[in-house]
Amino acid sequence: MDETGLFEPFDRMLADLFSSATVRQIEQGAPDAAIWNSLDASGFLDALVCAARGGANLSFAAVLPLFLALGRRAVPLPVGETMIARALLAQAGREYPHGPILLGVASLTLPGAEHAESILAADSGRLNLQRRDGDEAASAAIGLSIGLSDDMLSRKAQAGAMEADGAGSMAPAAALLYAALIVGAGEAVLAMSVDYALQRIQFGKPIARQQALQQNLAVASEHVVAARMACETAVRHGGWPSPLTAASAKLIAARAATVVTRIAHGLHGAIGISGEHDLNLFTRRIHAWRLAGGAENYWAGRIGREILADVRPTLDLVREEMFS
Amino acid sequence: MFSSFALSDIPEADEALRARARDLAAQAVANMPMDRRARSWMGFDAEFSRRLGHAGLIGLTLPEDYGGGGRGPFARFVIVEELLSAGAPVAAHWIAERQSAPLLLKFGTEAQRRKYIPGICRGELFFCIGMSEPNAGSDLASVRSRAEPIGKGWRLNGQKIWTTNATYSDYMIALVRTSGTPDDRHNGLSQLIVDLRLPGVVIRPIRDLAGDEHFAEVFFDNVELDSSALIGEEGKGWQQVVAELAFERSGPERIYSSLLLLDGWRQHVRKSGRTDEATARTLGSLVARFASLRAMSLACTAQLAAGESPVVEASMVKDLGTAFEQDIPRIVGDDLACHPEEAVDPDLCRTLAYIEMICPSFSLRGGTREILRGIIARGMGLR
Numbered sequence: 001m002d003e004t005g006l007f008e009p010f011d012r013m014l015a016d017l018f019s020s021a022t023v024r025q026i027e028q029g030a031p032d033a034a035i036w037n038s039l040d041a042s043g044f045l046d047a048l049v050c051a052a053r054g055g056a057n058l059s060f061a062a063v064l065p066l067f068l069a070l071g072r073r074a075v076p077l078p079v080g081e082t083m084i085a086r087a088l089l090a091q092a093g094r095e096y097p098h099g100p101i102l103l104g105v106a107s108l109t110l111p112g113a114e115h116a117e118s119i120l121a122a123d124s125g126r127l128n129l130q131r132r133d134g135d136e137a138a139s140a141a142i143g144l145s146i147g148l149s150d151d152m153l154s155r156k157a158q159a160g161a162m163e164a165d166g167a168g169s170m171a172p173a174a175a176l177l178y179a180a181l182i183v184g185a186g187e188a189v190l191a192m193s194v195d196y197a198l199q200r201i202q203f204g205k206p207i208a209r210q211q212a213l214q215q216n217l218a219v220a221s222e223h224v225v226a227a228r229m230a231c232e233t234a235v236r237h238g239g240w241p242s243p244l245t246a247a248s249a250k251l252i253a254a255r256a257a258t259v260v261t262r263i264a265h266g267l268h269g270a271i272g273i274s275g276e277h278d279l280n281l282f283t284r285r286i287h288a289w290r291l292a293g294g295a296e297n298y299w300a301g302r303i304g305r306e307i308l309a310d311v312r313p314t315l316d317l318v319r320e321e322m323f324s
Numbered sequence: 325m326f327s328s329f330a331l332s333d334i335p336e337a338d339e340a341l342r343a344r345a346r347d348l349a350a351q352a353v354a355n356m357p358m359d360r361r362a363r364s365w366m367g368f369d370a371e372f373s374r375r376l377g378h379a380g381l382i383g384l385t386l387p388e389d390y391g392g393g394g395r396g397p398f399a400r401f402v403i404v405e406e407l408l409s410a411g412a413p414v415a416a417h418w419i420a421e422r423q424s425a426p427l428l429l430k431f432g433t434e435a436q437r438r439k440y441i442p443g444i445c446r447g448e449l450f451f452c453i454g455m456s457e458p459n460a461g462s463d464l465a466s467v468r469s470r471a472e473p474i475g476k477g478w479r480l481n482g483q484k485i486w487t488t489n490a491t492y493s494d495y496m497i498a499l500v501r502t503s504g505t506p507d508d509r510h511n512g513l514s515q516l517i518v519d520l521r522l523p524g525v526v527i528r529p530i531r532d533l534a535g536d537e538h539f540a541e542v543f544f545d546n547v548e549l550d551s552s553a554l555i556g557e558e559g560k561g562w563q564q565v566v567a568e569l570a571f572e573r574s575g576p577e578r579i580y581s582s583l584l585l586l587d588g589w590r591q592h593v594r595k596s597g598r599t600d601e602a603t604a605r606t607l608g609s610l611v612a613r614f615a616s617l618r619a620m621s622l623a624c625t626a627q628l629a630a631g632e633s634p635v636v637e638a639s640m641v642k643d644l645g646t647a648f649e650q651d652i653p654r655i656v657g658d659d660l661a662c663h664p665e666e667a668v669d670p671d672l673c674r675t676l677a678y679i680e681m682i683c684p685s686f687s688l689r690g691g692t693r694e695i696l697r698g699i700i701a702r703g704m705g706l707r
Contacts, residue, residue: 194704214701215694221704222640225326229619230612232331248612297605303612304604309594313587314614315409315580322615 004058007065010044014073020278026076031115039079040098048087055090060176060235067177068228071184071289074281078102078112080177085120085129088170092127101129103174103293111288122167171293172246176234178289179246179253183231185282185289186224186253186260192279193217193264213267220263223256233322244303245322251299257290326703329637331619332626338398345381345403348372349410359674361411362584365577366538368492369413370450376407376414377447382421386429391442397628401576401621408580409587415489415538420444420451422575424497427515427568431556436517440495454484454498454518454542455565461486462695465509465562469500469544471516477550478502478516480524483543488689490540491529496520499561502554510562515555522547534681566635572690573638575625578645579617581686582652585679586610588672589656596666606659610652617645636703639696646687653680 017035025031039045047063049055067080078100085101099117102110113119121128194217197208207213230252234245241249261283265272272279294302310317352372353361360367376382384399386392393399407414425444428436443449460467469482484490484498496518504512520527524547529537556564593603620641627634657676660668687693701707 190704194706197706208706211694211698214706215697217704217706218643218697218700221326221700222644225329225637225640226616226620226644229331229623230616233615233619236331236333245615247608248615251609251612252616296609300605300608300612301601303608304606305599305601305608307611308599308604308607311594313409314583314590314611315405318611318615318618323618 004062006044006047006058006062007069010042010066011069011073013038013042013044014069014075018073018075020074020281023074023076023281026115031077036077036098036100039077045079045082046086048083049090050087053090055087059238060173060241061232061238064180064231064235067180068184068187068231071181071186071285072188074185074188074285076112076285077115080181081112081116081174084170084173084177088120088127088167088173089129094127094129096129097131103170103177105171105174105293107293108291109288111285111292120170122170125167127167169240172234172241172243174293175246175250175299176231176241178292179227179234179249180231181289182253182257182286183224183228185286186220186227186256189260189264189279189282189286190217190221190224192282193220193267196268207267216263217267220256220260223259227253227256236323242322244306247299247303248322250294251296251303254290254295254299257286261286326637326640328627329620329623329634330626331623332629334398334402334622335396338395338402341381341384341399342402342406344379345376345406346410348376348379348381349407349412352412353410356411357674358411358584358588358671359678360413362582362675362678363413363536364408364411364581364584365414365418366488366536367411367413368415368489368538370416370492372413373416373447373450375447377417377445382417382447383425383441383445386425386441386445390429390437391445392425393445397625401625405576405580408576409583411584416450416492417444417447419453419489419493420449423453423568423572424451424495427497427564428555430567431515431564433552435552436555440517449495450489450493452487452490452493452496452520454487454490454496454500456486457483458485462692464499464565465513466506467499467501467513468506469498471500471502471514471549473502474548477548478553480516480518480544480547480549483541485541486530486539487542488539490520490527490542491537493520496542497555499565502558502561504559512559513561513565514558515561515564516549516553517555518544518547518549518553522549524548532682532685534678567633569635569638569691573642573696576618576621578642578686578690579614579621579648581646581649582679582683583614585656585672585675586614586652588669588675589659592660592666592668592672596663602662603659606655610648610655613648613651617641617648620644636700639691639699639703642690643687643693643696643700646693649686650683653683 017038046055047058051057070080081103082101085103086096089096097118100115102113102116102119104119104121116132118129118131197213198206200207230249234241234249268279271277381403384393384395385397388394421444425441428440455464457467471478471480498516498518499513500516501512502514524545526543528541530539531537624634624637624641653676
């Protein structure tokens with residue numbers, strides 16, 4: 001999975017920078033500038049930037065493990081978003097700032113908006129980077145409505161090579177990112193749930209021994225694994241995720257989001273509801289990432305409209321558009 | 325968690341087999357109504373199996389030395405995908421190819437391999453699997469059929485039930501007790517090859533709720549088997565069965581059982597000129613689920629190709645895959661019922677009725693949901 005060898009150092013850096021205490025502090029107010037400076041200095045924010053502009057020129061397949069790690073560590077800053085924004089700007093021959101950048105996709109909510117210095121929007125097919133002021137930044141969380149591409153199938157051929165200005169590549173990339181963040185956080189929630197179930201004694205034995213609980217956790221893990229596979233499908237050709245595969249990844253991850261959070265909270269009982277327990281650091285983010293850029297029905301509609309008139313049998317359609 | 329479970333591409337050489345399988349499948353179903361095609365791996369057609377075998381499309385994972393294709397699990401994945409999505413009648417050779425031949429290859433003697441595997445690969449030798457008994461369903465360790473050692477062989481007594489395709493099969497690989505008692509649980513069980521034409525074997529078909537007779541009761545009354553009937557080690561049948569189940573649970577057959585209904589519904593929606601958002605969402609959601617399941621099944625196939633036995637991962641594919649298969653008739657039925665103004669092709673109606681009736685079996689055959697989830701929970705370290 002980690003063919004580049006980048007996962008280890010990246011994950012170690014996240015573990016150092018984002019303890020649960022730090023995540024809570026960031027949620028309470030402005031982050032320590034040193035945190036972002038460390039991220040910026042690490043070079044990882046340029047992972048997707050082309051080599052000509054001094055980036056690492058990694059593929060999405062290589063970056064997917066990093067996105068998953070961001071979810072697994074409940075990272076509260078728009079790190080993945082900034083990676084994608086920098087790549088888009090660099091590809092378009094534009095300069096980019098050092099600070100956190102949000103992806104201005106059509107969305108009810110944009111997680112991390114309160115900490116973003118700027119927002120990258122695609123206005124009538126052109127990339128538009130706007131700086132945000134402190135107060136204004138918070139309102140970016142709602143009401144952003146930016147047009148999306150209407151033609152997902154014909155764009156498959158272009159996946160891998162961004163369009164000149166990259167505007168149309170933003171929504172699929174953002175969808176894949178949010179899906180991966182859900183999967184990463186979902187994996188963390190599953191691991192916490194297993195640990196807790198083995199420790200918590202009720203009726204004289206660990207609750208892990210209860211079949212009902214075992215069955216529920218098995219189901220939750222199936223959904224998280226399915227969502228990871230959908231993410232892997234979206235990055236497997238090496239280039240940028242195609243609209244159809246990214247849509248599918250976000251849809252499957254959004255389904256998994258509710259399953260895994262409900263089951264994990266049910267298993268943790270009241271302690272999982274308490275603010276000081278770390279479970280909510282993950283489950284709150286999973287819900288936000290589910291809604292960001294559209295949840296199940298949004299993407300189901302996008303996929304469906306694209307293929308309603310398609311005459312190919314389902315297997316051929318899926319093979320040719322999503323696995324070739 | 326489960327991080328070694330990763331998506332893999334189908335090698336080009338295996339992908340190249342697709343066209344041949346597709347042509348043969350298309351010929352076989354040319355004049356078949358949709359509800360017959362929907363029976364697919366319950367549809368028995370010995371002639372079709374023979375044609376497939378002679379075209380080199382059976383036993384692709386088996387060594388060429390035994391008449392197989394000398395290819396890997398991905399070759400089989402491609403063929404299975406084509407046969408099932410067309411609704412080709414593959415029941416005759418299905419179990420022999422999927423489970424019996426790989427089992428014999430792994431645990432059988434050289435003589436057993438030579439005797440059975442080439443015939444299986446030609447699509448001429450058909451096998452069924454004798455596991456369930458009247459009082460041993462999910463709790464397989466409590467099987468009571470018993471083979472006593474006699475001279476140089478065995479004397480078998482007992483009964484199997486719900487045995488798929490027993491009526492049409494040449495041989496059964498039966499899980500029976502050869503030593504100890506049911507209290508010994510998994511110890512003392514063995515797998516025996518039973519020639520179903522032997523004296524003392526009585527097969528009685530059981531009619532299912534759709535009127536089909538794909539499964540049967542099989543009675544053994546002092547059936548005498550020679551020593552070559554034993555597969556692998558006496559008393560180790562349970563471990564062999566567990567290894568076999570990863571083959572059974574991971575493949576496309578756990579995802580594709582209702583695909584013809586989905587295709588039929590899509591055709592209906594197109595003919596009806598639907599462009600509404602509700603229909604689009606229904607379609608988009610099903611297609612995305614299908615794609616994610618196909619990715620999971622490919623990941624399992626990669627593990628099989630690497631020589632692993634992905635028991636836990638295969639259970640995940642089967643549990644989620646059969647939920648998808650069972651959701652299709654529910655969702656398609658709901659959708660069509662929302663549109664009483666549309667004329668629905670009787671063929672589609674019959675297919676919907678058939679799948680809705682038979683789909684509870686999808687999450688029974690090859691291991692129930694509850695058993696599979698228990699296996700996954702064990703894989704997670706909960707038990």
